[in-house]
Amino acid sequence: MSAPKNKGYRRSWKNLLLNKRYQLSFTLFMVGLGAVLMVLLGYCVVREAQEASAVRENLILPCPEVPEVVPLKGGRILLNAPGQPGTEIERADTSSDRSARDPAVVGEQVTGGPTLPLGDRSAAPALPDPTGSRRADDPQSAPDRPSQHIVVEVGSMKLHDDMSDQAEMVATLPPDLVDAIAERTLCHVEQMGQMAELEAGYQRILIVLITSGVLLLFGLLFYGIKMTHRVAGPLYKVTLYFDKMKRGVYSEVYNLRRGDQLVEFYDHFKSAHGGLVSMQREDIEHLRQILDLAEKEDLASRSPEIAAALQEMRTILARKEKSVE
Amino acid sequence: MSSQHSSGPTLPTATVARSGTHGRPYKRRFRNYLLNKSLQLRYIGVVTVISAVLLGTLGTMIWQQKNLASSQILASMDKLELGEVRAQIDDDLTRRDTNWILRLVGVAVGLVFVLFFWLLVMTHKVAGPLHKVSRYFDRMAQGRLGETYPLRRGDMLRDFYAKFKAMHDAVRIRHQEENQVIARFLTACEAAGVKRQGELGARLDELEKHCEERKQALS
Numbered sequence: 001m002s003a004p005k006n007k008g009y010r011r012s013w014k015n016l017l018l019n020k021r022y023q024l025s026f027t028l029f030m031v032g033l034g035a036v037l038m039v040l041l042g043y044c045v046v047r048e049a050q051e052a053s054a055v056r057e058n059l060i061l062p063c064p065e066v067p068e069v070v071p072l073k074g075g076r077i078l079l080n081a082p083g084q085p086g087t088e089i090e091r092a093d094t095s096s097d098r099s100a101r102d103p104a105v106v107g108e109q110v111t112g113g114p115t116l117p118l119g120d121r122s123a124a125p126a127l128p129d130p131t132g133s134r135r136a137d138d139p140q141s142a143p144d145r146p147s148q149h150i151v152v153e154v155g156s157m158k159l160h161d162d163m164s165d166q167a168e169m170v171a172t173l174p175p176d177l178v179d180a181i182a183e184r185t186l187c188h189v190e191q192m193g194q195m196a197e198l199e200a201g202y203q204r205i206l207i208v209l210i211t212s213g214v215l216l217l218f219g220l221l222f223y224g225i226k227m228t229h230r231v232a233g234p235l236y237k238v239t240l241y242f243d244k245m246k247r248g249v250y251s252e253v254y255n256l257r258r259g260d261q262l263v264e265f266y267d268h269f270k271s272a273h274g275g276l277v278s279m280q281r282e283d284i285e286h287l288r289q290i291l292d293l294a295e296k297e298d299l300a301s302r303s304p305e306i307a308a309a310l311q312e313m314r315t316i317l318a319r320k321e322k323s324v325e
Numbered sequence: 326m327s328s329q330h331s332s333g334p335t336l337p338t339a340t341v342a343r344s345g346t347h348g349r350p351y352k353r354r355f356r357n358y359l360l361n362k363s364l365q366l367r368y369i370g371v372v373t374v375i376s377a378v379l380l381g382t383l384g385t386m387i388w389q390q391k392n393l394a395s396s397q398i399l400a401s402m403d404k405l406e407l408g409e410v411r412a413q414i415d416d417d418l419t420r421r422d423t424n425w426i427l428r429l430v431g432v433a434v435g436l437v438f439v440l441f442f443w444l445l446v447m448t449h450k451v452a453g454p455l456h457k458v459s460r461y462f463d464r465m466a467q468g469r470l471g472e473t474y475p476l477r478r479g480d481m482l483r484d485f486y487a488k489f490k491a492m493h494d495a496v497r498i499r500h501q502e503e504n505q506v507i508a509r510f511l512t513a514c515e516a517a518g519v520k521r522q523g524e525l526g527a528r529l530d531e532l533e534k535h536c537e538e539r540k541q542a543l544s
Contacts, residue, residue, distance in 0.1 A: 022451065022481055029447070030372050033440075037376060041383035048390035055394040059401040205386070220375065227371065231364065231451075235485050242492035248499060261364055265455050268462035275466035276496060282468075283503065286535050290510075293528050303517040309510035316503050 016225050019232035027224030034220050038213040049205045053198045060194060063187035066180040234262040238269050248323045250277045280324050287317040358445050361452035369444040373437055380433040387429070391422050454482040458489050469542045470497040501543050507536045 017023055234256050244251055253273050256266050291313060294300065300307040359365055395418040402411035454476050461473060473490050476483060511533055521529055 019482075019484070021484070025481070026368065026447075030375070033372065034375060034379065037379045038383070041379065041387070045383055045386045045390065048387050048394075052390045052394040052397070056397050059397055061401075061404070205390075216379075223371075227368070235482070239485060239488045242488045246492040246495040248496075261367070262361075262455070264363075265361075265459055268459040268466075272462035272465035275468055279468050279500070282535075286532055290528050290532050293525055297525055299514065299517075299519065302519060303513055305513035306510065306517055306519075309506060309513050312506045313510060316506060 016229050017232075018229060018236045023225055023228040023232055026228050027221060030224045031217055031220045034216055035213075038209075038216060042209045042213060045205060045209060049202050053202055056198055057195070060191055063184045063191065064180065066177065066184050230259060230261045233257065234260050234266050238266070241269070241273065245273070245276065248319065250280060250323050277324055280320050284317060284320050284324070287313055287320070291317065358449045359452075360449065360456040364455075365445065365448035365452055368448050369441060372444055373440055376436060376440060377433065380429070380436065384426075384429045384433070388422065388426060391425060395419075395422060450479055450481045453477065454480050454486050458486065461489070461493065465493075470500060471542075471544065497543055500539065504536055504539050504543065507532060511536065 237256070241253060250273065253270050256263060260266075291310065294306075294310055300310050398418065399411060399415055402414060457476070464471065470493065473493050476486050480486075511529065514529060519529070520526065
């Protein structure tokens with residue numbers, strides 16, 4: 001029996017799950033395994049990334065110390081060099097109303113050096129603002145209040161009032177103060193950059209893991225169903241033929257679709273189908289011969305049993321002939 | 326159809342009920358686990374490769390993070406100019422990282438082996454019924470429609486097998502009933518004194534032989 005070609009059934013999304021039990025058990029095993037591996041190893045990756053970040057954070061060296069300038073009441077300024085007692089500097093201006101005022105702070109940049117903000121920060125250290133921004137919104141730097149500037153120059157510091165130049169004080173400062181302050185500021189900026197980089201790296205790893213995990217699981221789900229469909233498809237096709245054969249219909253058997261699996265199994269089925277068709281044809285041949293001869297010899301008239309049997313044989317013959325059409 | 330005709334000799338009918346309750350004592354043997362290579366190895370291969378890729382990719386990511394931490398520690402040692410201590414720490418870190426890689430490779434190999442055997446068993450539960458049905462198909466191709474036996478415990482594709490069995494039993498019973506009609510005809514001819522001579526006699530002998538052969542094929 002020559003095998004007819006494919007009948008032209010196409011794969012359709014709605015028919016993807018033909019044998020739910022088989023397909024889902026295999027697909028979900030694959031997806032579950034992928035999920036377990038992703039979660040376990042992803043957790044390890046995140047933990048290691050955290051550890052690497054912690055190591056890097058711990059290894060960030062502290063920024064170099066610089067002398068801090070602390071304004072005091074009465075217009076005096078305390079210059080604290082790291083590891084040395086503070087040097088107190090007396091203001092030259094004796095004006096009582098000014099000496100009572102708190103020093104306002106406005107940074108001023110001199111010869112390309114960093115700004116040095118000073119405020120009423122008796123408790124806080126006078127570290128430079130790492131961002132280098134002028135605090136224009138600071139109420140202490142409002143234009144209606146008299147302000148004092150600390151002008152830092154290499155080797156000296158001048159304290160003067162914006163309103164007049166009467167008050168002026170000069171103190172000797174370390175010659176590398178500006179460089180030290182600049183270095184410290186750059187160090188702080190660098191540290192903040194490193195921390196941001198660490199955080200960004202950690203976030204990147206997390207996003208990559210979650211995204212790839214979700215994509216992988218959906219991919220596996222799709223691929224698993226598609227892969228098992230190539231097995232379930234031929235099985236489904238064979239069961240349709242089973243239904244026909246059960247009803248005694250031995251119609252043509254068409255080939256599998258391209259990409260289907262179980263090709264060998266399907267060949268066995270086609271052989272079985274062919275074998276049954278051969279049995280039918282053999283029976284038809286025998287029945288035809290005996291019925292023709294029985295009619296010729298008028299066997300039905302010999303006994304009612306023979307007549308009844310011949311009638312049944314005619315029915316069987318008709319059914320068999322129809323089954324292999 | 327007069328299959329329930331009471332007269333004439335009674336040929337054995339299909340013992341469907343018996344075949345549905347007793348299974349042949351086929352046992353699973355390890356050497357028979359790979360019954361359908363293309364089907365089984367395909368699935369095993371896909372799952373194993375996916376697992377290996379996952380382990381490889383995420384393992385590399387973990388190793389990169391470990392390596393990053395180690396290199397940072399060493400870089401800080403470089404800054405502090407601790408020659409001997411650095412070398413010792415370098416050795417320790419390298420050993421630690423290498424041990425970790427070896428552990429991961431060990432886990433990966435173990436997982437692949439476990440997966441392989443687990444999936445072999447799992448796919449065998451599909452390949453087994455297919456193999457069994459294929460053998461029945463081969464018999465059917467030779468015109469033999471004997472008894473069918475149930476699947477083993479744990480086998481999959483039970484719905485498919487049930488449909489196959491229903492078809493097989495239906496075809497078998499139909500052929501048995503048809504054979505009974507022919508046997509009745511032959512008995513009636515004999516009872517009516519139809520002589521087995523000439524062309525009619527030859528045809529009757531041929532029909533009787535066919536009926537016997539079919540009876541054998543259906544038993």
